[in-house]
Amino acid sequence: MVTIFMLSDDILLFFSHLHCLGCTPKYHIVYLVIPPPMSTQTKYVYVFSSSKTEGEASMKNLLGGKGANLAEMCRLGIVVPPGFTITTEACTEYTQKGKKHVLNLIKAEVQQSVALIESEMGKKFGDNADPLLLSVRSGARASMPGMMDTILNLGINDEAVEGLARKTGNERFAWDSYRRFVQMYGDVVMGLKPVSKEDHDPFEVIIDMLKAEKRVKLDTDLEADDLRELVQRFKALIRARLGRDFPTDPWEQLWGSVMAVFESWNNDRARVYRELNEIPESWGTAVNVQAMVFGNLGNSSATGVAFTRDAGTGEDLFNGEFLVNAQGEDVVAGIRTPQQITLEGSHRWAQLACISEEERRSQYPSLEEIMPEVYQQLVHAETTLENHYKDMQDVEFTIQEGKLWMLQTRNGKRTGAAMVRIAMEMLRQGMIDEKTALMRVGPDRLDELLHPIFDTEALKDARVLARGLPASPGAATGQIVFFADEAEEWAKKGHSVILVRLETSPEDLRGMSVAKGILTARGGMTSHAAVVARGMGKCCVSGAGAIHVDYKNHTMTIEGQTWHEGDWISLNGSTGEVYEGQITTMEAALSGDFGELMQLADKYRRMEVRANADTPEEAAIARKFGATGIGLCRTEHMFFEGERIIAVREMILADDETGRRKALAKLLPMQRGDFEGLFREMNGLPVTIRLLDPPLHEFVPQDEDNQQAMAREMKVSLGKIKMRVEELHEFNPMMGHRGCRLGITYPEITEMQTRAIIEAALNMKVKGMDVRAEIMVPLVGTVREFNAQAEVISRTAESVFAERGERIQFLIGTMIETPRAALIADSVGKQAEFFSFGTNDLTQLTLGFSRDDAGKFLPHYLKKGIYERDPFQSIDQQGVGLLVQMAVQKGRAVRKDIELGICGEHGGDPASVEFFHRTGLDYVSCSPFRVPIARLAATQAAIRELK
Ligand code: PEP
Ligand code: MG
Secondary structure (H helix, E strand, O other): OEEEEEOOOOEEEEEEEEOOOOOOOEEEEEEEEOOOOOOOOOOOEEEEOOOOOOOOHHHHHHHHHHHHHHHHHHHOOOOOOOEEEEOHHHHHHHHHHOHHHHHHHHHHHHHHHHHHHHHHHOOEOOOOOOEOOEEEEEEEOOOOOOOOOEEEEEOOOHHHHHHHHHHHOOHHHHHHHHHHHHHHHHHHOOOOOOOOOOOOOHHHHHHHHHHHHHOOOOHHHOOHHHHHHHHHHHHHHHHHHHOOOOOOOHHHHHHHHHHHHHHHOOOHHHHHHHHHHOOOHHHOEEEEEEEOOOOOOOOOOEEEEEEOOOOOOOOOOOEEEEEEOOOHHHHHHOOOOOEEOOHHHHHHHHHHOOOOHHHHHHHOOOHHHHOHHHHHHHHHHHHHHHHHHOOOEEEEEEEEOOEEEEEEEEEOOOOHHHHHHHHHHHHHOOOOOHHHHHHOOOHHHHHHHHOOEEOHHHHOOOOEEEEOEEEEOOEEEEEEEOOHHHHHHHHHOOOOEEEEEOOOOHHHHHHHHHOOEEEEOOOOOOOHHHHHHHHHOOEEEEOOOOEEEEOOOOEEEEOOEEEEOOOEEEEEOOOOEEEEOOOOEEOOOOOHHHHHHHHHHHHHOOOEEEEEOOOHHHHHHHHHOOOOOEEEEEHHHHHHOOOHHHHHHHHHHOOOHHHHHHHHHHHHHHHHHHHHHHHHHOOOOEEEEEOOOOOHHHHOOOOHHHHHHHHHHHOOOHHHHHHHHHHHOOOOHHHOOOOHHHHHHOHHHHHHHHHHHHHHHHHHHHOOOOOEEEEEEOOOOOHHHHHHHHHHHHHHHHHHHHHHOOOOOEEEEEEEOOHHHHHOHHHHHHHOOEEEEOHHHHHHHHHOOOOOOHHHOHHHHHHOOOOOOOOOOOOOOOOHHHHHHHHHHHHHHHOOOOEEEEOOHHHHOHHHHHHHHHHOOOEEEEOHHHHHHHHHHHHHHHHHHHO
């Protein structure tokens, strides 16, 4: 039995009498506290206005970017047309449970909110005498420009249009508003779509017909009666095509529009945009409903967009454009030439457009000149907004009969150069702190500051011929050549050339180095062409599959059209585009702000950034960009310089060790000289030199012409050359006779290279330089492989020390680029003094994707989302990354001070750099032109960790 007493409103007292046979009754006293009644209703609508605002900037997830910023503007006292935001949660309800359900959820709140707009505007929604018109706009968490739908002038019908005409005294305006509304609503909400190609935009077709009947050219030439006629024809079309009447009830119009915006979250455009920008479907869009304000109510009305700073250069100059007597969509449509907002901007614009001051003042005056008071209000608003958000703002506004209304504000998109300048200037102006300034610049965007770029004006008329991978950034324009030696000949004569190849090989190196750009039909982001071009800082587009190269006829064909040697083409290595003809390029300027930003970055960075550099010239560039060492010198690249290839080939052709040693002796002084150059450039900084790595077949010509030339040069028969080439042929060279396998089968190569390194180091030491040499063994898979090579290195070094009577300190380490090496990193770490992760090969071998052939299927994999990013560009964190993490732990467990770095192409990819920071590597090494990118990415990783 239970007895209940009520002690107070929220506390009940329970007595529970427990009886059991043979025992005394027991009383259990229980207090039950009833929580105060709580509203179980989720809030789906947030109003914003001068009198009441419920949202704020931090509520982007719920209110979308636009809604949250509208609320924030109201809080700042900026004049915004009053309105409300229906939350993204309502959109999710719509997607999951449909229209009826969501209408029930939001109806009452929307009705109350419309009442608030009515009281703020002093007009009634649905009032035919003086109607309140509304705008309905989407607004997701992340900006998705133009992807979803907008409806303007909502609330108008056959009666209200007359009221609007009377009230504004502007019949044409009223009918034009009605015409625009029927057009937008018919398309977006009612779904009237074209039925044929000629019918591309059914409403525009009707407008064109009427203009033809009236013999007028422009929409603005149509008069009120014409617009009335258009409304009738639009409605008739809707009735005929859809079997429904255009809705006259403003509420029906409003619900229809709100649901259409929710629906547009799932239209094809939005879906594709989300996929490309990795925006989750679950986010949904908010809907913003606002009182309409009109920029098309005559010459004291206008509409425009503005930036608080220059989005192109970053200059701290308020700028933007506007149109008098226009609605926002007219600005977007670009039919009329917009005017500049500031006088300064107007002068600059006129100068560029070659317009005289007189014409400018009479035809295109600035807002500052024609509406000075409104202009001052606009300046006040933009300053308030920028100071508040502490970032460059992109704003939209409307002026209705002399009154300024702000419609939107958001952080403005900008170029890489503008990013740097704005961040550094805001820091100097005391608006942001150092860490914020450093986080404001996208590391990848620094690329734009490092390479030549196309003149934007010249690019406007350029025709894209083909697209490939953006393998190495920058812009290049030149005449087509198909062979490396021809590239050299043409370049010697002063021509700018683009080397076009099916793919490149180390033989093409010299031709590549003199070409302005490189274009290949095959190969991926880590193909020979891509890697070498990035190292050289040279523009390269690789894997442009549409190109068919015909070496025999010295032509290339794209979709049936043929280009010959000597024809001009241009490449954009940052986008992968190939253009027809010659396009002017400009050297990118490294501004002072860029240098300052990089210095600041070093203050917060933990990881070092080294460079992959093979020559003293590359080392010098790397130093200029702030590299603090060489993380990878691929010695084989030196083998192609000048006369050396002859000695290399002699070594390859030798029948026995004696013959090989003879050839290697010729190479020794050349390599020593190279290493001296590297040590000189890097005075005091570490230089990691890798022993010979590629399969030997890369050093001999594959085609008969060149084989014949080689036979002549070497004074042997063509048959012998062919036989050796045949012997060197491998089915899978990447997994064949390469890496330390070469040094193990031919230890004399390792001996020669070690001798060259140590002698060079000693020579530089004598000259007073501080030398930090690190000798690296490639492609190790077992400890014995490493030990065998380490033994040769140590023995050779000791004999050089003995000969010279002097020593230097140096390290012997290994690349970790086979999965097995990573798995046994503890055993390897006991022997090796450093690890450098070769993530190109590690990716290739872990994924089983050939670096050179992945271009055939990877694009499909990326499109289908099987891999989110090209694993050769951005490290596969779950797979390859796990091996790196494991090897780091194992290496450190056995050797606390082991030096750990990475020298694969991932060393220049910001997302990978962040991963390597988290993994605890000591350095990343990347191509010289990516050094600043890696420096900033490493800094941002460190700052993120501090947060
Ligand atoms: C690697 O495999 O990541 C590496 C740096 O070596 P390479 O690209 O020369 O094979
Ligand atoms: Mg490798």
